[in-house]
Amino acid sequence: MKVLKFGGTSVANEQNIKKAIAVIQNIPGKKVVVVSALAGVTDSLSEAINQAKNRDLRYKNILTELQKRHYEVVQKLLPDQDNSELQSYIKSGFVTIASLLDGCFLLGELSAKTNDTILSYGELFSSRILFAKLQSNTGKVAYCDSRELIKTNEQFGNAAVDFETSNYAIQYYFDKNQANSTILPGFIAESHNGHTTTLGRGGSDYTAAVIAASLDAVELQIWTDVNGMYTANPKLVKQARAIAGISYKEAMELSHFGAKVLYAPTLQPVLNKNIPVYIKNTFDPDAPGTHIASDSTSSNEPVKGISHIENIALLTLEGSGLIGVAGVSEKLFGAVAREGINIVFITQASSEHSICIGIQEEQAQRAKKAIDMLFQYEIRLQKIKPVYLEKNLSIIALVGENMKNHQGLSGKMFSTLGRNNVNVRAIAQGASERNISAVIDKKDVVKALNVLHECFFEDDIKQLHLFICGVGNVGGKLLEQLHQQADYLRDNLKLNLRVVGISNSRKLHFDVDGIALDNWKAALESGEDSNPEHFINRIEALNLPNSIFIDNTASEKIASLYKRFLAQNVAVVTCNKIACSSEYSEYEQLKKLSKKYNAPFLFETNVGAGLPIIDTLKNLIASGDKVHQIQAVLSGSLNFIFNNFKSGKSFHDIVLQAQQEGYTEPNPKLDLSGIDVMRKILILIRESGYPMEIDAIANDSFLPDPVLQAESTAAFFESLQQHASHFEALYNKAEQQSCRLKYVARFENGKASVGLQYINKEHPFYHLEGKDNIVLFYTDRYAEQPLQIKGAGAGAAVTASGVFADVIRIGNL
Incomplete structure (x- = not known):
């Protein structure tokens, strides 16, 4: 004898009932089938009870919808049969329910006994429907009301089974019963005084276990809508997997602590008889499911x-x-x-x-x-x-x-x-x-x-959740790189990167399961209107593990959000220099928050785009070295401009080319004014351990005052044309001295400066080509020959790769 229990989702509608019947018919031998109410029916009946008690007439609407739902299931499941008897049974049941709720409405209260009577109808209806369909397929099927077999005390709502009386009744009935399949409603029982009782929410499992134990069944099968008990709730943990084998005690612990696939008391009756339990999926019957027995047999994993x-x-x-x-x-x-x-x-x-x-x-x-x-x-x-x-x-x-x-x-x-x-x-x-x-x-x-x-x-795979603000040049390249390298990261670095949220100045889009990176532009366009506060609220509400906020903007407003992210244990990766070059107290607070809440704060691309300048500097300081002097060309855009500024070319045209190719900020004045370089050298100074403010850095600007005072990008370019002779004079002077123009940042003896310099052929900066950056660190260990870092320091692709590298650093922590 095998005992099968089908949960509410397994009998939710006519299609699911057909699947349940197919399972029943494919299992050989004699079977007892315990049936739950149609999915959601018990909850709806409970809601109707509460509304009636509160004198809310909407309880009548609930009953109307429930009755209609049951009629429709019968009509679709048995279209060619005479259903008058079954329809009459359902109608009579709803008349009784309505009468009891009408009394509840008038009194404003309902006894626990009447509550159990009303709730019992969910299982009575569903079991009758399944029995009628199974009977139409085969004549070797019987129906038994569980109240005739299972006797309890009168603790309504969670009645205690009288096993001695119940076992006798169950065994006596099945000794005489010759049917291949016997259908019973779960959840319900009867007190010794003849009153309907219920066995607690999830009591259908318990009904099946009581019957299985009484009959010394070969096994108990719990049929539900998942492939067994999972290592965690699969709705909350996407990587959760079905457990192949587990002990009774482990299963009881998990079910007690919220594993809703199994009602906690279910295992006690079968445990005493050592009857194996299988949790199976009605919608995937060939899946192995979970085997519950006296000993856990699936593995020696300490945590199940x-x-x-x-x-x-x-x-x-x-x-x-x-x-x-x-x-x-x-x-x-x-x-x-x-x-x-x-x-x-x-x-x-x-x-x-x-x-x-x-x-x-x-x-x-x-x-x-x-x-x-x-x-x-x-x-x-x-x-x-x-x-x-x-x-x-x-x-x-x-x-x-x-x-x-x-x-x-x-x-x-x-x-x-x-x-x-x-x-x-x-x-x-x-x-x-x-x-x-x-x-x-x-x-x-x-x-x-x-x-x-x-x-x-998942010791071999680490899941990172990314929220990307700014998907223009840099952000777009980053998404492209993430998509391209996804398989490599998973296979070689054991990192699974899931982009959960993206936003730009117009739109934002979230997908907890991960945004499809081959179609992110369309997803963003169809997203919500952009709102930084809404974006951060969504990130906080999701509260996902290993969350990383990535800022690819130059926005002061976005940079002001870092403290809030770090305090929520959300890591921050940014190429936005504003935060780290703001007041020193702000910079220091970000560092402290990062340590306090164990939320990495990485900004490698603040200086040198994808070059490992800051990371190298951190390693120097961490190993006990001390920086005394820094010389650097830190603006890839300015280096590109002055490397391409030659005789016969206007300075205006070269700056425009740099802007169009993405080497400058949208307003190139930020680059040419020296502010960007000041921020970069300031960050290096602070990372070297010196608490400096930006206004302590001397800025020897090469721009005429009218150019510096231009209020718009268009006015800035117009002013460059008007002062073309000024820039030609700078170039000619460099030519006369056999020098090249380089915008240099310096720090020495506690003082810092930025400005245009004439670099001769002997200097390491002379041969700096294209958009390259170069940094020279003079330290205790590198006193005579400086530590030199050189390479491409501008461009969307290399900046994106630097941001990407910071994300990987966090993944490897």
Whole structure:
């Protein structure tokens, strides 16, 4: 004998019922089939009850829709049969429900007994429908009302089974029953006084387990809409995978901590009989599913799954009056028990100064009131404080039978959470070491589940979530490079980069599953109107692990958001120089936030585009070297301009060419005024350990005052034409001295300057071609021959590659 249970999604509509029947018919031998209500029906009935109690007439609309839905399923499932008897049964049931709710509406209340009666109809209707369809296919099928077999007490809503009486009734019935398949409604039972009771939400699983245990079934099969129990909730953790094999105890722990594919009490009856349980997918019946047995057989992995319970409240009782006083815990738990409240989490400090419990949030105020009342005398004497109540919490739990045989799992768990800025409010670990639980903020659940899953199940792959602001020249090239290198990064660096959000000055677009990088432009165009505040709010709300905000703009407003990102444990990668060249106190605060919240702040492309200038400088300082002097050509755009400024060419035309080829800012005055170079040398000075402000840097501008004062880009270019003779004179002077014009930044003896210089043939800067940059670092170790870094220092592709390199650095941390 095999017992099969089909969940609500497996019988949600006529197509799914047909799939369930195909599964039943493909399993040989005698079978007992336990059926849940059509998906969502129990919730709808509960909603109708609440509306009736609140004297809200909309409960009638719910009943009308439910009745219509059941009629439609019958008509589509059995179009050629005479359905009058089944239709009459459904109609009679809804008449009874309506009558009970009408009374509830008039009284404004409903007893627990009547509540169970109303809710029972969901399973009664669905099981009758499935039975009728199966009977039309084969005559060897029987129907039995579970209330005839399973007897309980009268704890309505969550009745306790009388196993002795129930086992006798179940065995007696099936000894006489000759049908190949017997259909029963799940979830419902009957008290010894003949009243309908229910076995708790998820009780259909329990019905199947009670019957399987009573009949010593060969196996219990739970048919649902997923391929078994997963290593984590697949709706929250995209990389979660089905667990092939798991022990009863592990499965009970996972289901207790929110793995909704299995109702927690289900396993107790079959565990005692050592009956194997299989969790299978109605919509993919050939998938292996999850096998639950006395021993875990799938692997020796110490952690089998990660689960969580939402909407938890933490109640803490503390005070000197707890220390050394016998019976305090008993009083506390007794007060909660008398309120009918279940405790899901307990922890106590070894000092005995405090004890805290976790319960469902909806019961928190009632529990606090009961505890405070019980300890009012001690509270009045100030020996114990009133209960401290915290809400908006969740519990996450690592579960595994082999955890007790592996050292360091707790440390690995909590260090992983800590690195990702997930604050742990309380910790509990049972003596069996099968479960390590932690209470965290509800908002951190998705992040916590993902980073823990990555840590314990995806050691070879690290998932990064990217949010890119600015998808013009640099941003567009970055997206192109990310798309091109995706396979290489996954195969060789074990990094999976998912672009979740992109924005420009007009539009923004999000996709938690990852934006298709071969079609990002179309996705962005069809996105929402751009709003920096909305963009950051979405990033914070998603709270994804390993999140990286990438700023490819030159916006001061965007740069001002870095502090907020870092404080949310979101890494920042930027080619925007504004933040790091702002007031030193701001720069220093960004560094401190990065350390405090373990959120990398990388800005390699602030100086030298893709050249490893800042990274090299950081390594020098970290290894104990000290920078004394810096000489540098830091503007690829200015170097391009002066390298191409020759006799017969106007300075205006060369600057225009540089702008059109993307070597300058949209307004080239930012480059030619020296402000951009000042920012770059300032960043190098600060990274060298010197707290300098930008106004301390001398700027010897080569631009005439009217050019500097141009208020628009058009006016700037017009002024360049008007002062063409000034620039020709600069060029001629350089030619006469056999020198080349280079815009040089210097730092020495605590002083810094930027300006145009005449460089002779012996100087390393003389042969600097194209848009190249060069930096010379004179340090304790490089005193006579400076450390030299040279290469392309401008252009969208190389800047994008520098941003890309910073992202990879974060991935490798």
